[in-house]
Amino acid sequence: MTDALFDLTGLPFWKMNGLGNDFVIVDLRRTSHRMTEEAAITLGARDGAYGCDQIITLESRAGEPYMGIWNADGSEAGACGNAARCIGWLLMKESGAQGVAFLTPAGEVEAQWIGNERISVDMGEPRLKWQDIPLAEQMDDTRFIDIKLGPIDNPVLWGPSAVNMGNPHCIFFVDDVSAHQLDKFGPMIEHHPLFPERANISIAQVRGQYDIRLRVWERGAGITRACGTAACAALVAANRRRLTARKASVELDGGTLAIEWRESDDHVIMAGPVELEHQGTLSR
Structure with missing residues:
Protein backbone atom coordinates (compact mmCIF):
# COMPACT_ATOMS: atom_id res chain seq x y z
CA MET A 1 0.00 0.00 0.00
CA GLY A 124 -24.65 25.97 10.04
CA GLU A 125 -28.23 24.77 10.48
CA PRO A 126 -29.02 21.17 11.39
CA ARG A 127 -31.07 19.22 8.87
CA LEU A 128 -33.98 17.52 10.57
CA LYS A 129 -36.37 16.31 7.86
CA TRP A 130 -36.24 12.60 7.07
CA GLN A 131 -35.25 13.14 3.43
CA ASP A 132 -32.42 15.50 4.39
CA ILE A 133 -30.76 13.24 6.96
CA PRO A 134 -31.37 11.04 4.85
CA LEU A 135 -33.55 8.17 6.05
CA ALA A 136 -34.78 5.37 3.85
CA GLU A 137 -38.36 5.70 5.09
CA GLN A 138 -40.65 8.71 5.38
CA MET A 139 -41.42 9.80 8.93
CA ASP A 140 -42.87 12.98 10.34
CA ASP A 141 -40.86 13.16 13.59
CA THR A 142 -37.12 12.46 13.51
CA ARG A 143 -36.84 13.12 17.24
CA PHE A 144 -37.78 9.43 17.64
CA ILE A 145 -37.02 6.93 14.89
CA ASP A 146 -37.96 3.26 14.81
CA ILE A 147 -34.76 1.45 15.78
CA LYS A 148 -34.61 -1.02 18.66
CA LEU A 149 -31.77 -3.08 20.11
CA GLY A 150 -32.45 -6.26 22.04
CA PRO A 151 -35.64 -8.31 22.50
CA ILE A 152 -38.65 -6.82 20.73
CA ASP A 153 -40.78 -6.90 23.89
CA ASN A 154 -37.96 -5.58 26.11
CA PRO A 155 -35.40 -3.64 24.05
CA VAL A 156 -32.19 -2.40 25.62
CA LEU A 157 -32.11 0.73 23.45
CA TRP A 158 -34.86 2.23 21.35
CA GLY A 159 -36.21 5.41 19.79
CA PRO A 160 -33.03 7.34 18.92
CA SER A 161 -33.04 10.78 17.33
CA ALA A 162 -31.70 11.46 13.84
CA VAL A 163 -29.95 14.70 12.86
CA ASN A 164 -27.77 15.70 9.92
CA MET A 165 -24.89 18.07 10.74
CA GLY A 166 -23.21 17.68 7.35
CA ASN A 167 -23.35 13.92 7.85
CA PRO A 168 -26.03 11.65 9.35
CA HIS A 169 -26.16 11.10 13.12
CA CYS A 170 -28.19 8.67 15.23
CA ILE A 171 -28.32 9.50 18.94
CA PHE A 172 -29.58 7.17 21.69
CA PHE A 173 -30.34 8.81 25.04
CA VAL A 174 -29.33 6.62 27.99
CA ASP A 175 -29.04 6.84 31.77
CA ASP A 176 -25.34 5.86 31.81
CA VAL A 177 -23.05 5.81 28.77
CA SER A 178 -20.63 3.45 30.54
CA ALA A 179 -23.33 0.77 30.78
CA HIS A 180 -23.54 0.21 27.00
CA GLN A 181 -21.11 -1.50 24.63
CA LEU A 182 -21.01 1.03 21.83
CA ASP A 183 -18.22 -0.91 20.09
CA LYS A 184 -20.59 -3.89 19.76
CA PHE A 185 -23.73 -2.24 18.39
CA GLY A 186 -22.17 0.86 16.77
CA PRO A 187 -21.13 -0.88 13.54
CA MET A 188 -24.48 -2.65 13.27
CA ILE A 189 -26.50 0.58 13.54
CA GLU A 190 -24.03 2.43 11.28
CA HIS A 191 -25.10 0.05 8.50
CA HIS A 192 -28.81 -0.11 9.46
CA PRO A 193 -31.09 -0.15 6.37
CA LEU A 194 -32.76 3.03 7.61
CA PHE A 195 -29.50 4.93 6.87
CA PRO A 196 -28.72 4.69 3.13
CA GLU A 197 -25.53 6.75 3.62
CA ARG A 198 -24.65 5.03 6.91
CA ALA A 199 -24.58 7.05 10.12
CA ASN A 200 -22.50 8.13 13.09
CA ILE A 201 -23.87 6.45 16.21
CA SER A 202 -23.84 8.13 19.62
CA ILE A 203 -25.01 7.38 23.13
CA ALA A 204 -25.82 10.50 25.14
CA GLN A 205 -26.33 10.89 28.88
CA VAL A 206 -28.02 14.13 29.91
CA ARG A 207 -26.56 15.09 33.27
CA GLY A 208 -28.26 18.46 33.51
CA GLN A 209 -29.89 21.22 31.51
CA TYR A 210 -26.46 22.41 30.33
CA ASP A 211 -24.44 19.19 30.54
CA ILE A 212 -24.25 16.14 28.23
CA ARG A 213 -21.89 13.15 28.37
CA LEU A 214 -21.39 11.61 24.91
CA ARG A 215 -19.65 8.61 23.35
CA VAL A 216 -19.40 8.21 19.57
CA TRP A 217 -19.00 5.46 16.99
CA GLU A 218 -17.94 7.34 13.85
CA ARG A 219 -18.84 5.86 10.47
CA GLY A 220 -15.74 4.69 8.67
CA ALA A 221 -13.55 5.24 11.75
CA GLY A 222 -15.04 3.39 14.75
CA ILE A 223 -14.92 4.53 18.36
CA THR A 224 -13.45 8.03 18.46
CA ARG A 225 -12.28 10.15 21.37
CA ALA A 226 -14.23 13.11 20.05
CA CYS A 227 -16.55 13.99 17.18
CA GLY A 228 -17.56 17.61 16.75
CA THR A 229 -20.55 17.03 14.49
CA ALA A 230 -21.82 14.35 16.89
CA ALA A 231 -21.59 16.81 19.78
CA CYS A 232 -23.59 19.32 17.72
CA ALA A 233 -26.16 16.70 16.75
CA ALA A 234 -26.52 15.52 20.37
CA LEU A 235 -27.23 19.04 21.63
CA VAL A 236 -29.80 19.64 18.89
CA ALA A 237 -31.49 16.29 19.55
CA ALA A 238 -31.51 16.82 23.32
CA ASN A 239 -33.05 20.27 22.98
CA ARG A 240 -35.68 19.02 20.53
CA ARG A 241 -36.64 16.37 23.11
CA ARG A 242 -36.76 19.09 25.82
CA LEU A 243 -33.92 17.49 27.75
CA THR A 244 -31.52 20.46 27.67
CA ALA A 245 -31.28 24.15 26.90
CA ARG A 246 -30.02 25.33 23.51
CA LYS A 247 -26.52 25.64 24.95
CA ALA A 248 -24.55 22.95 26.80
CA SER A 249 -21.14 21.52 27.54
CA VAL A 250 -20.70 18.18 25.79
CA GLU A 251 -18.11 15.93 27.39
CA LEU A 252 -16.60 13.31 25.08
CA ASP A 253 -13.91 10.74 25.86
CA GLY A 254 -11.23 13.23 24.80
CA GLY A 255 -12.55 16.34 26.52
CA THR A 256 -15.32 18.91 26.44
CA LEU A 257 -16.83 21.06 23.68
CA ALA A 258 -19.09 24.07 24.13
CA ILE A 259 -22.12 23.78 21.83
CA GLU A 260 -24.84 26.34 21.19
CA TRP A 261 -27.84 25.98 18.88
CA ARG A 262 -28.27 29.67 18.28
CA GLU A 263 -31.87 30.81 18.46
CA SER A 264 -31.39 33.87 16.23
CA ASP A 265 -30.58 31.91 13.07
CA ASP A 266 -30.69 28.20 14.06
CA HIS A 267 -26.96 27.85 13.39
CA VAL A 268 -24.97 25.50 15.62
CA ILE A 269 -21.76 26.98 17.08
CA MET A 270 -19.03 24.70 18.40
CA ALA A 271 -16.01 25.84 20.42
CA GLY A 272 -13.04 23.85 21.67
Whole structure:
Protein backbone atom coordinates (compact mmCIF):
# COMPACT_ATOMS: atom_id res chain seq x y z
CA MET A 1 0.00 0.00 0.00
CA THR A 2 3.00 2.37 0.29
CA ASP A 3 2.83 2.96 -3.49
CA ALA A 4 -0.55 4.60 -2.85
CA LEU A 5 1.36 7.64 -1.57
CA PHE A 6 3.52 7.99 -4.68
CA ASP A 7 1.76 11.12 -5.99
CA LEU A 8 1.71 12.73 -2.54
CA THR A 9 5.37 12.20 -1.66
CA GLY A 10 7.05 15.44 -0.59
CA LEU A 11 3.82 17.31 0.11
CA PRO A 12 3.53 19.19 3.44
CA PHE A 13 1.34 17.66 6.15
CA TRP A 14 0.32 18.46 9.69
CA LYS A 15 -0.71 15.97 12.37
CA MET A 16 -3.33 17.70 14.53
CA ASN A 17 -6.09 16.77 16.92
CA GLY A 18 -9.17 18.24 18.51
CA LEU A 19 -9.77 16.59 21.91
CA GLY A 20 -7.80 13.53 20.74
CA ASN A 21 -9.80 13.17 17.51
CA ASP A 22 -6.72 13.13 15.29
CA PHE A 23 -6.07 14.04 11.66
CA VAL A 24 -3.40 13.97 9.01
CA ILE A 25 -3.90 17.21 7.08
CA VAL A 26 -2.32 17.16 3.61
CA ASP A 27 -1.64 20.45 1.80
CA LEU A 28 -2.78 20.07 -1.84
CA ARG A 29 -2.99 23.78 -2.62
CA ARG A 30 0.12 23.85 -4.82
CA THR A 31 -0.25 20.56 -6.67
CA SER A 32 -2.57 18.99 -9.21
CA HIS A 33 -2.52 15.69 -7.32
CA ARG A 34 -5.57 14.65 -5.32
CA MET A 35 -6.29 12.35 -2.40
CA THR A 36 -7.36 8.81 -3.34
CA GLU A 37 -9.15 6.07 -1.45
CA GLU A 38 -5.95 4.00 -1.38
CA ALA A 39 -3.83 6.88 -0.09
CA ALA A 40 -6.39 7.69 2.61
CA ILE A 41 -6.37 4.07 3.81
CA THR A 42 -2.56 4.11 3.94
CA LEU A 43 -2.42 7.39 5.86
CA GLY A 44 -5.17 6.34 8.26
CA ALA A 45 -3.75 2.90 9.16
CA ARG A 46 -2.89 2.83 12.85
CA ASP A 47 -0.10 0.32 12.23
CA GLY A 48 1.43 2.54 9.54
CA ALA A 49 3.73 5.55 9.62
CA TYR A 50 0.97 8.13 10.17
CA GLY A 51 -2.29 6.77 11.61
CA CYS A 52 -5.35 8.90 12.32
CA ASP A 53 -9.13 9.00 12.56
CA GLN A 54 -9.56 11.09 9.40
CA ILE A 55 -7.44 12.36 6.54
CA ILE A 56 -8.07 16.02 5.73
CA THR A 57 -7.04 17.77 2.53
CA LEU A 58 -6.41 21.50 2.39
CA GLU A 59 -7.13 22.56 -1.20
CA SER A 60 -7.84 25.66 -3.26
CA ARG A 61 -11.06 25.65 -5.29
CA ALA A 62 -12.06 28.69 -7.33
CA GLY A 63 -9.57 30.68 -5.28
CA GLU A 64 -11.18 29.69 -1.96
CA PRO A 65 -9.72 27.40 0.75
CA TYR A 66 -11.43 24.00 0.71
CA MET A 67 -11.36 21.20 3.30
CA GLY A 68 -11.78 17.65 2.00
CA ILE A 69 -12.59 14.86 4.47
CA TRP A 70 -11.66 11.18 4.17
CA ASN A 71 -12.30 8.45 6.71
CA ALA A 72 -9.60 5.97 7.59
CA ASP A 73 -11.43 3.28 5.59
CA GLY A 74 -11.06 5.38 2.42
CA SER A 75 -14.64 6.66 2.30
CA GLU A 76 -15.40 10.37 2.04
CA ALA A 77 -17.32 12.38 4.65
CA GLY A 78 -19.35 15.55 4.39
CA ALA A 79 -18.37 17.32 7.61
CA CYS A 80 -15.98 17.11 10.55
CA GLY A 81 -16.24 19.72 13.27
CA ASN A 82 -12.97 18.97 15.07
CA ALA A 83 -11.07 19.03 11.77
CA ALA A 84 -12.80 22.30 10.84
CA ARG A 85 -11.35 23.85 14.00
CA CYS A 86 -7.89 22.56 13.01
CA ILE A 87 -8.18 23.95 9.47
CA GLY A 88 -9.42 27.26 10.87
CA TRP A 89 -6.40 27.37 13.21
CA LEU A 90 -3.99 26.70 10.32
CA LEU A 91 -5.52 29.32 8.04
CA MET A 92 -5.59 31.94 10.80
CA LYS A 93 -1.96 31.17 11.71
CA GLU A 94 -1.01 31.70 8.05
CA SER A 95 -2.96 34.91 7.56
CA GLY A 96 -2.78 36.45 11.02
CA ALA A 97 -6.55 37.01 10.86
CA GLN A 98 -8.90 36.48 13.80
CA GLY A 99 -11.49 34.80 11.59
CA VAL A 100 -11.60 32.83 8.34
CA ALA A 101 -14.13 31.17 6.06
CA PHE A 102 -13.53 28.06 3.98
CA LEU A 103 -15.49 25.54 1.96
CA THR A 104 -16.31 21.94 2.90
CA PRO A 105 -18.40 19.25 1.19
CA ALA A 106 -21.31 20.36 3.40
CA GLY A 107 -20.93 24.07 2.58
CA GLU A 108 -19.07 27.09 3.91
CA VAL A 109 -17.72 27.09 7.46
CA GLU A 110 -16.67 30.17 9.43
CA ALA A 111 -14.04 29.88 12.16
CA GLN A 112 -13.05 32.37 14.85
CA TRP A 113 -10.04 32.56 17.15
CA ILE A 114 -11.23 32.79 20.77
CA GLY A 115 -7.86 32.54 22.56
CA ASN A 116 -5.75 29.89 24.31
CA GLU A 117 -5.65 27.70 21.18
CA ARG A 118 -9.45 27.54 21.21
CA ILE A 119 -11.38 27.91 17.98
CA SER A 120 -15.11 28.31 17.39
CA VAL A 121 -16.77 27.22 14.16
CA ASP A 122 -20.22 27.94 12.78
CA MET A 123 -21.52 24.54 11.66
CA GLY A 124 -24.65 25.97 10.04
CA GLU A 125 -28.23 24.77 10.48
CA PRO A 126 -29.02 21.17 11.39
CA ARG A 127 -31.07 19.22 8.87
CA LEU A 128 -33.98 17.52 10.57
CA LYS A 129 -36.37 16.31 7.86
CA TRP A 130 -36.24 12.60 7.07
CA GLN A 131 -35.25 13.14 3.43
CA ASP A 132 -32.42 15.50 4.39
CA ILE A 133 -30.76 13.24 6.96
CA PRO A 134 -31.37 11.04 4.85
CA LEU A 135 -33.55 8.17 6.05
CA ALA A 136 -34.78 5.37 3.85
CA GLU A 137 -38.36 5.70 5.09
CA GLN A 138 -40.65 8.71 5.38
CA MET A 139 -41.42 9.80 8.93
CA ASP A 140 -42.87 12.98 10.34
CA ASP A 141 -40.86 13.16 13.59
CA THR A 142 -37.12 12.46 13.51
CA ARG A 143 -36.84 13.12 17.24
CA PHE A 144 -37.78 9.43 17.64
CA ILE A 145 -37.02 6.93 14.89
CA ASP A 146 -37.96 3.26 14.81
CA ILE A 147 -34.76 1.45 15.78
CA LYS A 148 -34.61 -1.02 18.66
CA LEU A 149 -31.77 -3.08 20.11
CA GLY A 150 -32.45 -6.26 22.04
CA PRO A 151 -35.64 -8.31 22.50
CA ILE A 152 -38.65 -6.82 20.73
CA ASP A 153 -40.78 -6.90 23.89
CA ASN A 154 -37.96 -5.58 26.11
CA PRO A 155 -35.40 -3.64 24.05
CA VAL A 156 -32.19 -2.40 25.62
CA LEU A 157 -32.11 0.73 23.45
CA TRP A 158 -34.86 2.23 21.35
CA GLY A 159 -36.21 5.41 19.79
CA PRO A 160 -33.03 7.34 18.92
CA SER A 161 -33.04 10.78 17.33
CA ALA A 162 -31.70 11.46 13.84
CA VAL A 163 -29.95 14.70 12.86
CA ASN A 164 -27.77 15.70 9.92
CA MET A 165 -24.89 18.07 10.74
CA GLY A 166 -23.21 17.68 7.35
CA ASN A 167 -23.35 13.92 7.85
CA PRO A 168 -26.03 11.65 9.35
CA HIS A 169 -26.16 11.10 13.12
CA CYS A 170 -28.19 8.67 15.23
CA ILE A 171 -28.32 9.50 18.94
CA PHE A 172 -29.58 7.17 21.69
CA PHE A 173 -30.34 8.81 25.04
CA VAL A 174 -29.33 6.62 27.99
CA ASP A 175 -29.04 6.84 31.77
CA ASP A 176 -25.34 5.86 31.81
CA VAL A 177 -23.05 5.81 28.77
CA SER A 178 -20.63 3.45 30.54
CA ALA A 179 -23.33 0.77 30.78
CA HIS A 180 -23.54 0.21 27.00
CA GLN A 181 -21.11 -1.50 24.63
CA LEU A 182 -21.01 1.03 21.83
CA ASP A 183 -18.22 -0.91 20.09
CA LYS A 184 -20.59 -3.89 19.76
CA PHE A 185 -23.73 -2.24 18.39
CA GLY A 186 -22.17 0.86 16.77
CA PRO A 187 -21.13 -0.88 13.54
CA MET A 188 -24.48 -2.65 13.27
CA ILE A 189 -26.50 0.58 13.54
CA GLU A 190 -24.03 2.43 11.28
CA HIS A 191 -25.10 0.05 8.50
CA HIS A 192 -28.81 -0.11 9.46
CA PRO A 193 -31.09 -0.15 6.37
CA LEU A 194 -32.76 3.03 7.61
CA PHE A 195 -29.50 4.93 6.87
CA PRO A 196 -28.72 4.69 3.13
CA GLU A 197 -25.53 6.75 3.62
CA ARG A 198 -24.65 5.03 6.91
CA ALA A 199 -24.58 7.05 10.12
CA ASN A 200 -22.50 8.13 13.09
CA ILE A 201 -23.87 6.45 16.21
CA SER A 202 -23.84 8.13 19.62
CA ILE A 203 -25.01 7.38 23.13
CA ALA A 204 -25.82 10.50 25.14
CA GLN A 205 -26.33 10.89 28.88
CA VAL A 206 -28.02 14.13 29.91
CA ARG A 207 -26.56 15.09 33.27
CA GLY A 208 -28.26 18.46 33.51
CA GLN A 209 -29.89 21.22 31.51
CA TYR A 210 -26.46 22.41 30.33
CA ASP A 211 -24.44 19.19 30.54
CA ILE A 212 -24.25 16.14 28.23
CA ARG A 213 -21.89 13.15 28.37
CA LEU A 214 -21.39 11.61 24.91
CA ARG A 215 -19.65 8.61 23.35
CA VAL A 216 -19.40 8.21 19.57
CA TRP A 217 -19.00 5.46 16.99
CA GLU A 218 -17.94 7.34 13.85
CA ARG A 219 -18.84 5.86 10.47
CA GLY A 220 -15.74 4.69 8.67
CA ALA A 221 -13.55 5.24 11.75
CA GLY A 222 -15.04 3.39 14.75
CA ILE A 223 -14.92 4.53 18.36
CA THR A 224 -13.45 8.03 18.46
CA ARG A 225 -12.28 10.15 21.37
CA ALA A 226 -14.23 13.11 20.05
CA CYS A 227 -16.55 13.99 17.18
CA GLY A 228 -17.56 17.61 16.75
CA THR A 229 -20.55 17.03 14.49
CA ALA A 230 -21.82 14.35 16.89
CA ALA A 231 -21.59 16.81 19.78
CA CYS A 232 -23.59 19.32 17.72
CA ALA A 233 -26.16 16.70 16.75
CA ALA A 234 -26.52 15.52 20.37
CA LEU A 235 -27.23 19.04 21.63
CA VAL A 236 -29.80 19.64 18.89
CA ALA A 237 -31.49 16.29 19.55
CA ALA A 238 -31.51 16.82 23.32
CA ASN A 239 -33.05 20.27 22.98
CA ARG A 240 -35.68 19.02 20.53
CA ARG A 241 -36.64 16.37 23.11
CA ARG A 242 -36.76 19.09 25.82
CA LEU A 243 -33.92 17.49 27.75
CA THR A 244 -31.52 20.46 27.67
CA ALA A 245 -31.28 24.15 26.90
CA ARG A 246 -30.02 25.33 23.51
CA LYS A 247 -26.52 25.64 24.95
CA ALA A 248 -24.55 22.95 26.80
CA SER A 249 -21.14 21.52 27.54
CA VAL A 250 -20.70 18.18 25.79
CA GLU A 251 -18.11 15.93 27.39
CA LEU A 252 -16.60 13.31 25.08
CA ASP A 253 -13.91 10.74 25.86
CA GLY A 254 -11.23 13.23 24.80
CA GLY A 255 -12.55 16.34 26.52
CA THR A 256 -15.32 18.91 26.44
CA LEU A 257 -16.83 21.06 23.68
CA ALA A 258 -19.09 24.07 24.13
CA ILE A 259 -22.12 23.78 21.83
CA GLU A 260 -24.84 26.34 21.19
CA TRP A 261 -27.84 25.98 18.88
CA ARG A 262 -28.27 29.67 18.28
CA GLU A 263 -31.87 30.81 18.46
CA SER A 264 -31.39 33.87 16.23
CA ASP A 265 -30.58 31.91 13.07
CA ASP A 266 -30.69 28.20 14.06
CA HIS A 267 -26.96 27.85 13.39
CA VAL A 268 -24.97 25.50 15.62
CA ILE A 269 -21.76 26.98 17.08
CA MET A 270 -19.03 24.70 18.40
CA ALA A 271 -16.01 25.84 20.42
CA GLY A 272 -13.04 23.85 21.67
CA PRO A 273 -9.26 23.42 21.64
CA VAL A 274 -6.91 22.22 18.90
CA GLU A 275 -3.38 20.84 19.11
CA LEU A 276 -0.57 20.65 16.55
CA GLU A 277 1.29 17.39 17.24
CA HIS A 278 3.91 17.67 14.49
CA GLN A 279 4.40 18.60 10.84
CA GLY A 280 6.59 17.46 7.97
CA THR A 281 6.49 16.15 4.42
CA LEU A 282 4.92 12.90 3.28
CA SER A 283 7.14 9.99 2.33
CA ARG A 284 6.44 6.47 1.18
